[in-house]
Amino acid sequence: MSEVYQVSTPDYAGPMDLLVFMVRRRELDVAYISVGAIATDYLAWIDKTPSLDFDNAGDFILLAAILLQLKAAELLPSPKPEQFDLELLAGDQARSGEEIAALRETVMRLADLEEQQIDLFDGGGVYISGLDRELAGEMLADVTLYDIALAFRSLIRELPPERTHIIEDIPYSLEGQMAFIVSFFKDGKRLAFNRLAEALDSRLAVIMTFLAMLELMRIGSIAVRQPQPFGDLELELLDSRDER
Amino acid sequence: MKGSTDIQLVEALIFASPEPVDLSRLAEIIGNVSHDDVREMIGELNRQYAESERSFSIVSGGGGYRFATQPQFSRWVRKLVIGSGRLRMSRAALETVSLIAYKQPISRSQIEAVRGVDTGGVIRMLLDRKLIRVKGRDTGPGRPLLYVTTTDFLTYFGLDSLDDLPKPAELVEADRRFWSNTLSTEDNT
Amino acid sequence: MKGSTDIQLVEALIFASPEPVDLSRLAEIIGNVSHDDVREMIGELNRQYAESERSFSIVSGGGGYRFATQPQFSRWVRKLVIGSGRLRMSRAALETVSLIAYKQPISRSQIEAVRGVDTGGVIRMLLDRKLIRVKGRDTGPGRPLLYVTTTDFLTYFGLDSLDDLPKPAELVEADRRFWSNTLSTEDNT
Numbered sequence: 091m092s093e094v095y096q097v098s099t100p101d102y103a104g105p106m107d108l109l110v111f112m113v114r115r116r117e118l119d120v121a122y123i124s125v126g127a128i129a130t131d132y133l134a135w136i137d138k139t140p141s142l143d144f145d146n147a148g149d150f151i152l153l154a155a156i157l158l159q160l161k162a163a164e165l166l167p168s169p170k171p172e173q174f175d176l177e178l179l180a181g182d183q184a185r186s187g188e189e190i191a192a193l194r195e196t197v198m199r200l201a202d203l204e205e206q207q208i209d210l211f212d213g214g215g216v217y218i219s220g221l222d223r224e225l226a227g228e229m230l231a232d233v234t235l236y237d238i239a240l241a242f243r244s245l246i247r248e249l250p251p252e253r254t255h256i257i258e259d260i261p262y263s264l265e266g267q268m269a270f271i272v273s274f275f276k277d278g279k280r281l282a283f284n285r286l287a288e289a290l291d292s293r294l295a296v297i298m299t300f301l302a303m304l305e306l307m308r309i310g311s312i313a314v315r316q317p318q319p320f321g322d323l324e325l326e327l328l329d330s331r332d333e334r
Numbered sequence: 335m336k337g338s339t340d341i342q343l344v345e346a347l348i349f350a351s352p353e354p355v356d357l358s359r360l361a362e363i364i365g366n367v368s369h370d371d372v373r374e375m376i377g378e379l380n381r382q383y384a385e386s387e388r389s390f391s392i393v394s395g396g397g398g399y400r401f402a403t404q405p406q407f408s409r410w411v412r413k414l415v416i417g418s419g420r421l422r423m424s425r426a427a428l429e430t431v432s433l434i435a436y437k438q439p440i441s442r443s444q445i446e447a448v449r450g451v452d453t454g455g456v457i458r459m460l461l462d463r464k465l466i467r468v469k470g471r472d473t474g475p476g477r478p479l480l481y482v483t484t485t486d487f488l489t490y491f492g493l494d495s496l497d498d499l500p501k502p503a504e505l506v507e508a509d510r511r512f513w514s515n516t517l518s519t520e521d522n523t
Numbered sequence: 524m525k526g527s528t529d530i531q532l533v534e535a536l537i538f539a540s541p542e543p544v545d546l547s548r549l550a551e552i553i554g555n556v557s558h559d560d561v562r563e564m565i566g567e568l569n570r571q572y573a574e575s576e577r578s579f580s581i582v583s584g585g586g587g588y589r590f591a592t593q594p595q596f597s598r599w600v601r602k603l604v605i606g607s608g609r610l611r612m613s614r615a616a617l618e619t620v621s622l623i624a625y626k627q628p629i630s631r632s633q634i635e636a637v638r639g640v641d642t643g644g645v646i647r648m649l650l651d652r653k654l655i656r657v658k659g660r661d662t663g664p665g666r667p668l669l670y671v672t673t674t675d676f677l678t679y680f681g682l683d684s685l686d687d688l689p690k691p692a693e694l695v696e697a698d699r700r701f702w703s704n705t706l707s708t709e710d711n712t
Binding site: 411 | 531538548576590650657659666
Binding site: 101102103104118119121122192193195196197199200201203204205206207208209210211212213216218232234235236 | 538539542579582584589590591592594596597598600601602604611612613614617618620621622624625650653656657673674675679680681682688689690
């Protein structure tokens with residue numbers, strides 16, 4: 091039985107993996123978390139722990155590394171502005187300087203208010219005696235469109251996928267692809283099939299072009315060689331007019 | 335002083351917890367107290383509440399301790415909770431209304447085919463609250479009633495028309511992009 | 524005795540309500556009391572809590588009154604309710620929600636035009652925490668979803684209304700015009 095290390099910082103207390111999860115979800119700002127302090131605490135904890143569990147230690151090091159990576163990413167200058175580009179608001183939407191100031195003030199005001207409110211916790215699960223369970227405990231207050239959309243999505247996700255066959259029109263014809271191949275010979279008499287394939291953007295196009303190649307072989311317009319086993323195919327244009 | 339802080343802590347923890355908290359969790363968070371100590375502190379808190387005629391007390395239930403209002407106030411509390419004007423729904427009602435919103439017109443058996451449970455009660459409740467209404471019958475066997483959402487439904491959610499319902503993908507697609515950007519190391523864990 | 528019951532009732536109602544309750548709602552449910560009476564009873568309750576060293580008190584915000592734990596217990600309470608949305612917001616989230624509060628209703632692309640970064644994940648987080656909600660769609664091209672702040676937003680920041688935040692410039696402008704009009708008519712009389 092090994093004990094899992096619990097992180098304890100002013101902003102977060104709990105298991106390390108949850109901390110990393112929350113930082114990733116941006117519920118917690120990594121800027122507030124000192125990875126150094128966590129590492130120091132962890133080493134102190136290891137010293138006090140009689141036997142080291144290598145699995146847990148490995149997990150911790152991985153999580154600490156991820157945390158460090160996330161923090162480093164946060165600290166590095168970003169190619170895109172991480173904060174309000176207020177000038178953009180001014181230019182793009184022709185807003186006044188007054189509005190920019192007000193917006194900046196809103197951010198500061200909310201940050202202050204959050205600081206005041208962050209340590210106040212509401213009553214979580216007060217039981218209302220004499221009220222039926224449905225109303226007291228199991229009701230979701232203030233249902234929003236988001237709740238409805240998510241509920242629908244999770245219901246639908248649990249269903250087996252509908253079996254449908256979609257019949258698509260094939261945008262290629264044998265004649266078309268034959269002409270396509272012939273058009274490649276304008277620079278010379280030889281052509282690697284790979285060069286043709288590079289110009290094709292779907293599996294279907296490759297298949298149709300291959301069939302067109304076989305057809306051109308059949309009518310004697312081209313010859314196809316494969317110099318090496320599994321190697322590229324080489325197409326050669328035959329002068330059909332001469333033969334006729 | 336230390337004792338007073340611990341008892342306040344027990345009170346704060348039980349108060350703030352969204353679910354009933356059991357003795358071991360309380361003892362673990364407070365530290366250096368036994369289960370009996372915690373139990374005693376809860377008893378002391380309830381004595382204080384009774385003495386000062388508080389309208390609530392700590393009760394056990396649901397696998398732990400939680401606050402409950404005294405039964406004599408339930409009449410008024412009910413008025414407050416029910417008539418708040420904000421939409422409250424059970425999970426079952428939410429699922430049913432979401433199916434009707436996105437798949438309307440839909441019959442009860444079609445809803446039940448997805449949810450896998452009887453939805454009669456929930457549909458009646460949604461009809462009562464005028465969030466859904468009956469709109470004709472299906473042409474299929476048994477000609478079941480078909481349900482659609484109402485104008486009240488649109489009004490409540492501030493929608494002009496059903497076309498404005500957010501597509502689940504619109505809300506979630508953004509999320510997926512976010513996860514794949516930030517969580518490229520996810521595979522390792 | 525009647526007085527004692529009323530004050531208990533105020534306590535029970537605020538205690539049981541999952542969201543802040545305003546004075547008029549309290550007065551309405553109790554009946555035969557003025558807003559001032561209720562305000563006074565709340566003051567009296569808070570005096571009692573302070574005297575008996577309760578770990579919580581009644582605070583205002585979100586357009587009403589609610590119970591909240593005293594800040595000095597937050598270290599322990601946070602351990603218990605970790606992950607339930609009482610963590611400081613990231614800078615990105617704070618900026619996004621400020622912009623929504625300020626310019627609502629606003630679409631995601633409008634937000635991104637100002638913030639200059641992908642905000643999908645942040646918006647999802649704000650929706651999850653119910654600090655914002657979808658309210659219809661824009662009439663412009665692509666008909667994007669529009670977001671507004673919620674009552675939970677007010678509660679989270681301890682605001683009573685959006686009026687407590689700086690107003691958009693157009694409103695400020697309109698205000699000024701209104702006042703200068705009123706003032707000039709006063710001058711005439």
